Amino acid sequence: MFQISSELKFKVALRGDTLLTSPRWNKGTAFTKQERKDFGLTGRLPSRINTIDEQCERAYDQLRSRESPIQKNSFLQSLKEQNWVLYYSLLSRHIKELTSIIYTPTEAEAIENYSHLFRRSEGMFLSFPDQDTMEEDFLEQTRGKDIELIVCTDAEAILGIGDQGVGISSAKSAIYTLLAGINPANALSVTLDVGTDNETLLNDHLYVGWPSKRVRGVEYDKFIDKFVQLIRKHQPHCLLHFEDFGVSNAQRLLELYRNEHSVFNDDIQGTGAVTLAALMAAIGVTKSKLADQRYVIFGAGSAGLGIAKQVRDAIILIDGVPREEANKKFYLVDRFGLIKPSLGPNKIRPALQEFVRPDEEWSDVPINDAGEVELLEVVRKVRPTVLIGCSTKGGAFTERVVRTMKEGCERPIIFPLSNPSHLVEVDPKDANDWTEGMALLATGSPFPPTKMPNGKDYVIAECNNALIYPGLGFGSMLSQSRQMTDGMIIAGAQRLAALSPALKDPDSGLLPDFQDGPAANLEVAVAVAEQAFDEGIQGVSWSREEVRAKAEEKQWKPLYGKYEYDEQGAK
Numbered sequence: 001m002f003q004i005s006s007e008l009k010f011k012v013a014l015r016g017d018t019l020l021t022s023p024r025w026n027k028g029t030a031f032t033k034q035e036r037k038d039f040g041l042t043g044r045l046p047s048r049i050n051t052i053d054e055q056c057e058r059a060y061d062q063l064r065s066r067e068s069p070i071q072k073n074s075f076l077q078s079l080k081e082q083n084w085v086l087y088y089s090l091l092s093r094h095i096k097e098l099t100s101i102i103y104t105p106t107e108a109e110a111i112e113n114y115s116h117l118f119r120r121s122e123g124m125f126l127s128f129p130d131q132d133t134m135e136e137d138f139l140e141q142t143r144g145k146d147i148e149l150i151v152c153t154d155a156e157a158i159l160g161i162g163d164q165g166v167g168i169s170s171a172k173s174a175i176y177t178l179l180a181g182i183n184p185a186n187a188l189s190v191t192l193d194v195g196t197d198n199e200t201l202l203n204d205h206l207y208v209g210w211p212s213k214r215v216r217g218v219e220y221d222k223f224i225d226k227f228v229q230l231i232r233k234h235q236p237h238c239l240l241h242f243e244d245f246g247v248s249n250a251q252r253l254l255e256l257y258r259n260e261h262s263v264f265n266d267d268i269q270g271t272g273a274v275t276l277a278a279l280m281a282a283i284g285v286t287k288s289k290l291a292d293q294r295y296v297i298f299g300a301g302s303a304g305l306g307i308a309k310q311v312r313d314a315i316i317l318i319d320g321v322p323r324e325e326a327n328k329k330f331y332l333v334d335r336f337g338l339i340k341p342s343l344g345p346n347k348i349r350p351a352l353q354e355f356v357r358p359d360e361e362w363s364d365v366p367i368n369d370a371g372e373v374e375l376l377e378v379v380r381k382v383r384p385t386v387l388i389g390c391s392t393k394g395g396a397f398t399e400r401v402v403r404t405m406k407e408g409c410e411r412p413i414i415f416p417l418s419n420p421s422h423l424v425e426v427d428p429k430d431a432n433d434w435t436e437g438m439a440l441l442a443t444g445s446p447f448p449p450t451k452m453p454n455g456k457d458y459v460i461a462e463c464n465n466a467l468i469y470p471g472l473g474f475g476s477m478l479s480q481s482r483q484m485t486d487g488m489i490i491a492g493a494q495r496l497a498a499l500s501p502a503l504k505d506p507d508s509g510l511l512p513d514f515q516d517g518p519a520a521n522l523e524v525a526v527a528v529a530e531q532a533f534d535e536g537i538q539g540v541s542w543s544r545e546e547v548r549a550k551a552e553e554k555q556w557k558p559l560y561g562k563y564e565y566d567e568q569g570a571k
């Protein structure tokens, strides 16, 4: 349980209702008698003074009275709007249970219904038609603030549920606080509203975003550039986290800006890193090497390509394999089947070039009516040891696909990573049954343990980027590196892999449990910051030996401090 720290003291300039309606400063019934007097609250609150434990107990009881996950999500969203300390304190006490409510999978439903559940706006909305005032709008909310983290999205490819217009996902930012201790006052979620091609939203008169088709091409690029340059000008040290951009923009924008600013794309790099960690744990169980695997990746979008590149880079770095040779270990399959040159340039993004398989290799393999090599045929020919899904196609790893894979290798490593839960490429229970308990499994959304043939539970690791991106980001913020380098990301992934419970017991989950997400992300952050020192790109004056102590010191905790009224104090 958290203790009220006598050392935390704040000078606060808000009084009465403005204090009670400030989620950052509100303590509700936990205001002390003295504070009630000093801040004009005595007549505004019932007499009894509660502890944070009592407040959490009450809030948890209220939460439990909501039946469905989406009702619980709405309740927690309201709580966040009322009192940050109480919200994060409650989440911290029930991390595993409540992460699935505020984040994946329930957030998908909240996002889809954003305009109908809308009560109060959160974060910043920068809309295409208002771009002339973008700088003023940005400064209005950020002037005088030390923004360390901006999570931004244009919501074109939210999870696997596609274009959601302004269905904001502020959960990514909340997870930074919950799992890495980022001060929520220093974080900002930004929605870049460039329209939507989602007809349901466009036809919905309650849709709260800009009701127009998506802006694309030069106009889009200019809008994004205006935003990025604004950040470079006014918040040059902040980490810019890109989330859920469409496949035609994600990689491109990352490459465009990553050398100029500390930019991070979660779907590409966060997913690549967490999947690399899970794979390292899996090969620890099978006692093999990354370079010994044959990889089939189904879904060659942001996540699929991010994983291929991340694992390829690790094969080069760790196993010393030349790049060309390492590339050949990957087989990418997308909606048009295996990625090979004869698909033509329209179906192969330039970024996929390194992983295109030669047509000759497939001349003896059956094709479908559209001339494509389907997943089953790829699995038959390649006999992969690793099969990863990030396709948004629920159920794509059929019984035939999984059984065929099992025929070709003893311990198939199968990671169906698409979110939310109903889009999972194979239910882990089925994959476990079809492989007689031999598959090493990890999923993107949380799933319950499955039974092994010997009756033992097999824990399904949650291979979700939330297990690593808060730590990657925190490590970069802590070291004030101007870039998030590949070396920093690999260092984070290696540290996470080293925490795998499967290294001690092969039947345990491949990755730490989400309940241990804060400890895991702290370790990742330390590794990332140390790597920044090793690469000489830290922007701080303290030394590498102090990284851990500085990390612990910097973490925000959901604790009430003592308030003193001061006109010049915080607002």
Ligand SMILES: NC(=O)c1ccc[n+]([C@@H]2O[C@H](COP(=O)([O-])OP(=O)(O)OC[C@H]3O[C@@H](n4cnc5c(N)ncnc54)[C@H](O)[C@@H]3O)[C@@H](O)[C@H]2O)c1
Pocket (backbone or CB within 6 Å): 157, 158, 159, 160, 161, 244, 246, 247, 266, 267, 271, 274, 298, 299, 300, 301, 302, 303, 304, 333, 334, 335, 336, 389, 390, 391, 392, 393, 417, 418, 419, 420, 423, 443, 444, 445, 463, 464, 465, 466
């Ligand atoms: N577990 C995680 O941490 C994690 C991280 C990122 C993404 N994801 C999930 O992965 C999925 C993809 O995300 P993304 O960001 O890469 O999206 P994306 O839009 O960039 O990529 C999706 C890719 O899948 C392909 N695809 C669509 N339908 C297909 C089909 N029927 N067969 C084969 N391929 C098909 C698309 O052509 C595209 O290349 C989503 O469900 C997302 O939730 C999971």
Ligand SMILES: O=C(O)C[C@H](O)C(=O)O
Pocket (backbone or CB within 6 Å): 104, 158, 159, 160, 244, 266, 267, 418, 419, 444, 464, 465, 466
């Ligand atoms: O949001 C998640 O749960 C993971 C990932 O970023 C995704 O897009 O699915």
Ligand SMILES: [Mn+2]
Pocket (backbone or CB within 6 Å): 159, 243, 244, 266, 267
């Ligand atoms: Mn995402």
